[in-house]
Amino acid sequence: MEYHVVILAAGQGKRMGAGKNKMLLNVLDAPVVIHTLRTFEQDTACSGITLVINQAEKDVFQDLLKKFHIKKVNQIVNGGKERQDSVFLGLKAVSEEGIVLIHDGARPFVKKEQIAKVVQAADLTGAAVLAVPVKDTIKKVINNKVKETIDRSSLWAVQTPQAFRLSLILKAHEYGRSINAEVTDDASLIELIGRDVAVVQGDYRNIKITTPEDLLVAEQYL
């Protein structure tokens, strides 16, 4: 089933501490963002890509798309201050009605089988996310003291891609903006408007490259 994907690359990568956008750091033969883009370039179900970037890095990204022969990016959009602003700006630029995926440029290891599953679930329900059961014991800690231990059996770590009907996710973002909701993923906005979000079990390898250790793991995976 066909889908369009919005890929986010407009962050600053502060936790990576590399002094530049982590999307542009090389892992083996190519920058992180290129590894992510390749997956969608090669997935025949992907009809097009909206790439969200920092305005100041536009030339760098354009040169990379050329150098690595990425052809499915139909548009490059300037991102915003927070991730959710970048998503909203990206979504507004998408013209094809249907299923849209929102994906972190920092997750280069998603597989096309998982993409297909989350797209199918969103086609049925309107909204679906990839997630994996949490393996660690999670405690709530305040001032270096344990406040409580949260029952792990119902905890899942949510990933991207997250898949939605375009009209539904746009409506959810517009509502979130109207009440100044601050969220860390897009499914949260669907929850805010009282709609269900389907969960599709993903893969533990679909990590988000966030801190320097993640780059070592990424090299191993590639």
Ligand code: CTP
């Ligand atoms: N992102 C974005 N626009 C923002 C913030 C983040 O497009 N204003 C993107 C990042 O480029 C990344 C994804 O959203 O691909 C997930 O965000 P995160 O892992 O937090 O990346 P950064 O915000 O770049 O990193 P940090 O939070 O450590 O600064």
Ligand code: MG
């Ligand atoms: Mg961030």
